[in-house]
Amino acid sequence: MLxxxxxxxxxxxxxxxxxxxxxxxxxxxxxxxxPPIDWNASPAIWIPSEPTLINFQTxxxxxxxRAHGVGGVSQSATRAVLGSIMASLSSTxxxxxxxxxxxxxxxxxxxxxxxxxLIILSGRMxxxxxxxxxFVIIFSMTNLMDxxxxxxxxxxxxxxxxxxxxxxxxxxxxxxxMEEAAMLxxxxxxxxxxxxxxxxxxxxxxxxxMLVFILNWSEYMFAQVLSNxxxxxxxxxxxxYVTATAGTLYGVQAALAVLAMVxxxxxxxxxxxxxxxxxxxxxxxx
Amino acid sequence: MEPFLGLTASGLSxxxxxxxxxxxxxxxxxxxxxxxxxGPGGAGKTTTLRLLAGLEPQLRGEIFLxxxxxxxxxxxxxxLAMIFDNLALxxxxxxxxxxxxxxxxxxxxxxxxxxxxxxxxxxxxLSLVLDRLPKTMSGGEKQRLALGRxxxxxPRFFLLDEPLSSLDAPLRYVIRAELKRLQREEGHSxxxxxxxxxxxxxxxxxxxxxxxxxxxQTGDQSxxxxxxxxxxxxxFVGSPQINLLRSGYSxxxxxxxxxxxxxxxxxxxxxxxxxxxxxxIGLRPxxxxxxxxxxxxxxxxxxxxxxxxxxxxxxxxxxxxxxxIDIESLGRTLSVTVGIGRELVTMxxxxxxxxxxxxxxxxxxxxxxxxxxxxxxxxGLNIAA
Numbered sequence: 001m002l003x004x005x006x007x008x009x010x011x012x013x014x015x016x017x018x019x020x021x022x023x024x025x026x027x028x029x030x031x032x033x034x035p036p037i038d039w040n041a042s043p044a045i046w047i048p049s050e051p052t053l054i055n056f057q058t059x060x061x062x063x064x065x066r067a068h069g070v071g072g073v074s075q076s077a078t079r080a081v082l083g084s085i086m087a088s089l090s091s092t093x094x095x096x097x098x099x100x101x102x103x104x105x106x107x108x109x110x111x112x113x114x115x116x117x118l119i120i121l122s123g124r125m126x127x128x129x130x131x132x133x134x135f136v137i138i139f140s141m142t143n144l145m146d147x148x149x150x151x152x153x154x155x156x157x158x159x160x161x162x163x164x165x166x167x168x169x170x171x172x173x174x175x176x177x178m179e180e181a182a183m184l185x186x187x188x189x190x191x192x193x194x195x196x197x198x199x200x201x202x203x204x205x206x207x208x209x210m211l212v213f214i215l216n217w218s219e220y221m222f223a224q225v226l227s228n229x230x231x232x233x234x235x236x237x238x239x240x241y242v243t244a245t246a247g248t249l250y251g252v253q254a255a256l257a258v259l260a261m262v263x264x265x266x267x268x269x270x271x272x273x274x275x276x277x278x279x280x281x282x283x284x285x286x
Numbered sequence: 287m288e289p290f291l292g293l294t295a296s297g298l299s300x301x302x303x304x305x306x307x308x309x310x311x312x313x314x315x316x317x318x319x320x321x322x323x324x325g326p327g328g329a330g331k332t333t334t335l336r337l338l339a340g341l342e343p344q345l346r347g348e349i350f351l352x353x354x355x356x357x358x359x360x361x362x363x364x365x366l367a368m369i370f371d372n373l374a375l376x377x378x379x380x381x382x383x384x385x386x387x388x389x390x391x392x393x394x395x396x397x398x399x400x401x402x403x404x405x406x407x408x409x410x411x412l413s414l415v416l417d418r419l420p421k422t423m424s425g426g427e428k429q430r431l432a433l434g435r436x437x438x439x440x441p442r443f444f445l446l447d448e449p450l451s452s453l454d455a456p457l458r459y460v461i462r463a464e465l466k467r468l469q470r471e472e473g474h475s476x477x478x479x480x481x482x483x484x485x486x487x488x489x490x491x492x493x494x495x496x497x498x499x500x501x502x503q504t505g506d507q508s509x510x511x512x513x514x515x516x517x518x519x520x521x522f523v524g525s526p527q528i529n530l531l532r533s534g535y536s537x538x539x540x541x542x543x544x545x546x547x548x549x550x551x552x553x554x555x556x557x558x559x560x561x562x563x564x565x566x567i568g569l570r571p572x573x574x575x576x577x578x579x580x581x582x583x584x585x586x587x588x589x590x591x592x593x594x595x596x597x598x599x600x601x602x603x604x605x606x607x608x609x610x611i612d613i614e615s616l617g618r619t620l621s622v623t624v625g626i627g628r629e630l631v632t633m634x635x636x637x638x639x640x641x642x643x644x645x646x647x648x649x650x651x652x653x654x655x656x657x658x659x660x661x662x663x664x665x666g667l668n669i670a671a
Contacts, residue, residue: 111303175370175372175374177370177372177373177374178374178375178376180339180341180361180368180370180374181368181370181374181435182387182391183340183341183360183361183362184339184341184361184362184364184366184367184368185362185367185387185388185391185392185439186362186388186391186392187362187391188360188362196376199378200376200377200378
C-alpha cells in the first residue's frame with residue numbers, strides 16, 4: 001500500500017469519485033425513511049422532513065402500507081430474509097470447504113500447470129444468463145426447481161471457482177516445505193495440512209468466506225430464474241416491490257435494500273485488503 | 287564383513303514429465319559421516335534428498351537405512367530429518383515452539399520436551415530467541431533454529447538441502463564450521479546437498495558428484511580434486527578453473543603449448559597403451575608458476591596441494607611464454623591469465639607481484655609438478671581414472 005500524502009489536485013478528484021459512489025447509497029437510505037408521498041415527489045425531496053419507519057414495518061407486515069393507497073404485496077419479507085441467510089450460509093460453507101480441498105490439491109499435488117485451473121474457470125467464462133437456461137431445464141427434470149437445495153447447489157457451483165482460486169493463491173504463498181517438515185517429524189499428509197497449512201492461511205480463509213458470502217448474498221439472476229412461489233431470497237423480494245401488480249413501493253424496496261446492505265458493509269470492511277485478490281482470482285497480491 | 291549401517295540409495299530414478307530428473311542414482315552415505323552431494327543447479331540434488339525423505343515417489347530404485355528398506359514407508363516412519371533450503375520455519379510459532387514441534391508431534395511428555403529444547407538451545411546458542419518469532423530473528427539465528435529443529439529429535443540421518451545458501455559469506459563460514467564440529471562431536475550422520483565445491487571440500491568425508499541426474503564420481507576430497515573423473519568435474523571443482531589444454535602423444539612424449547615434453551610417469555603407461563593422437567591435459571592454476579625476470583614466483587601452499595616432487599630434470603625451466611591477458615585479485619593471491627597462441631593458461635601468483643606485472647606484459651611460466659597433470663580423452667573422460 002502506498003502511504004504518502006495526497007497531492008492538492010488529487011483531493012477534488014477523490015471527492016468527486018466519492019460523491020458518485022456514495023450518492024446512490026445516500027438516496028437509498030433517504031428513500032427508506034420517506035413517507036409514501038415523498039417517494040417520487042417532484043421536485044425531488046432530498047431529506048425527508050418527516051422521517052418514518054413505515055417502510056421497514058411494511059417489510060414484515062405487508063398490510064401496513066395499504067392505507068396509503070400506493071399498492072401492496074401479499075408476502076412478508078421474512079421468508080426472503082430467512083431464505084437468503086440459509087442459502088448464502090450453506091452455499092458459502094460448501095464452496096469454501098470444497099474450495100479449500102481443491103486449492104490444496106491444485107497447489108500441492110497437481111502436475112498440470114494450466115489445464116485444470118482453466119477448466120475450473122471455464123464455468124465463469126460465460127455470462128450467467130447463458131448458463132441459466134440450461135439449469136432451468138436440468139432443475140425441472142431433477143425436481144430441484146423452486147427448492148433451496150437447488151439454489152444452494154447452483155450458488156456453490158458458481159462461487160467454487162472464486163474460492164478455489166483465492167484460497168489457492170494463499171496456499172501457494174506458503175512454502176510446501178513447512179508441511180513436509182511436519183511430515184518428516186511424524187505427521188501424515190492430512191494431519192500436516194490440518195495443523196500446519198490451515199492455521200497459516202486462516203486470514204485468507206476468512207477473507208474468502210466473506211467474499212463468497214457477499215457474492216451469494218447479492219445474487220439475483222439465478223434466484224429469480226430458478227425460484228417460483230416456494231422459495232425467495234432478498235434480491236428476488238426486492239424486485240417484487242415494483243411490479244404491475246404490486247405498484248411502485250419505492251420506499252419499501254429501499255428499506256429492504258438498506259437491511260440487505262448491512263452484512264455486506266460489515267463483511268466488506270473486514271476483507272477490504274484482500275478484495276482485489278479475490279476479484280482477480282488471486283492474480284493480484286497485497 | 288561388517289553390516290553397512292548408513293543410508294544406501296540403489297538405482298533411484300525419477301522423471302518430471304518427459305524430463306529425466308534422476309537416472310539410476312546409487313550411492314552409500316556412511317553412518318556418523320559427513321557425505322556431500324555436490325552438483326550444479328538442476329543436477330538433481332534436491333530431488334535426491336526429497337526421494338530419500340519420501341516426499342516424492344521414485345520411479346525406480348530402493349532406499350535402505352542400515353539393512354531396512356525404507357523406500358515404501360511414509361515420510362514420518364523413515365526416521366529422517368530434513369533441513370530445507372528455505373528453512374521452512376513455522377512463522378506463527380516462536381523459537382521454543384519451532385524447536386518443540388517435532389517432539390510435540392511425536393507426543394513426547396512436556397517435561398521431556400522442555401529439557402530437550404533447552405539443551406538444544408544451549409548447544410546452538412539459541413536461548414535468547416526462544417520466545418521470539420522467526421521474522422524477528424537474524425539469518426544466522428534462523429539457520430541455527432532450523433538446525434535445532436532437526437537435531438531435537440535425534441533421527442538416524444539428517445538430510446540438508448543447501449542449508450547455507452541463504453546466508454552471506456562470512457556467516458556461511460561460521461555455520462559451516464559449526465555444522466562440521468557438531469557432526470563430528472555428536473557422531474551425527476549428515477547428507478548435505480550443495481552447489482558450492484569449497485563447502486563440499488571443507489566439510490565432507492565423502493563427496494558424491496551429481497550432474498544431469500547421474501552420479502558422476504564418488505570419493506574423498508583428493509579423489510574429486512586431484513583425480514576428477516571427467517572434464518565436467520574438473521571444471522566444476524576448483525577456482526580459478528582448471529586449465530584444459532590441447533595435447534597429443536607420440537613416442538613417449540606429449541605435446542603441450544608447442545613444446546614436446548617427456549610424458550609424466552603416471553600417464554605414460556595408459557597413454558602408450560591407447561596411443562592417443564589427441565587428448566586434453568588438465569593443469570590446475572596452482573600448479574603453474576609465473577616466472578618474472580628476478581625468478582619464479584611461489585604462493586603459499588593450499589591445503590589441497592601436495593608437496594612438490596623433486597623437479598623432473600627433463601622438464602624445461604620455462605614451459606612457455608606469452609602476454610598477460612587478465613589479472614584478477616583473489617586477496618592474497620592473483621589469478622593471472624596468459625595467452626599462448628589460441629590457448630589461455632591461468633595461474634596463481636602472490637599478490638606481492640602485482641606492481642611488477644601488467645596487462646600485455648610478456649611473461650614466462652612453468653609447470654611446478656608434472657605428477658599433478660591429468661589427462662582427458664576427447665569425450666572428456668579421465669584416461670588415468
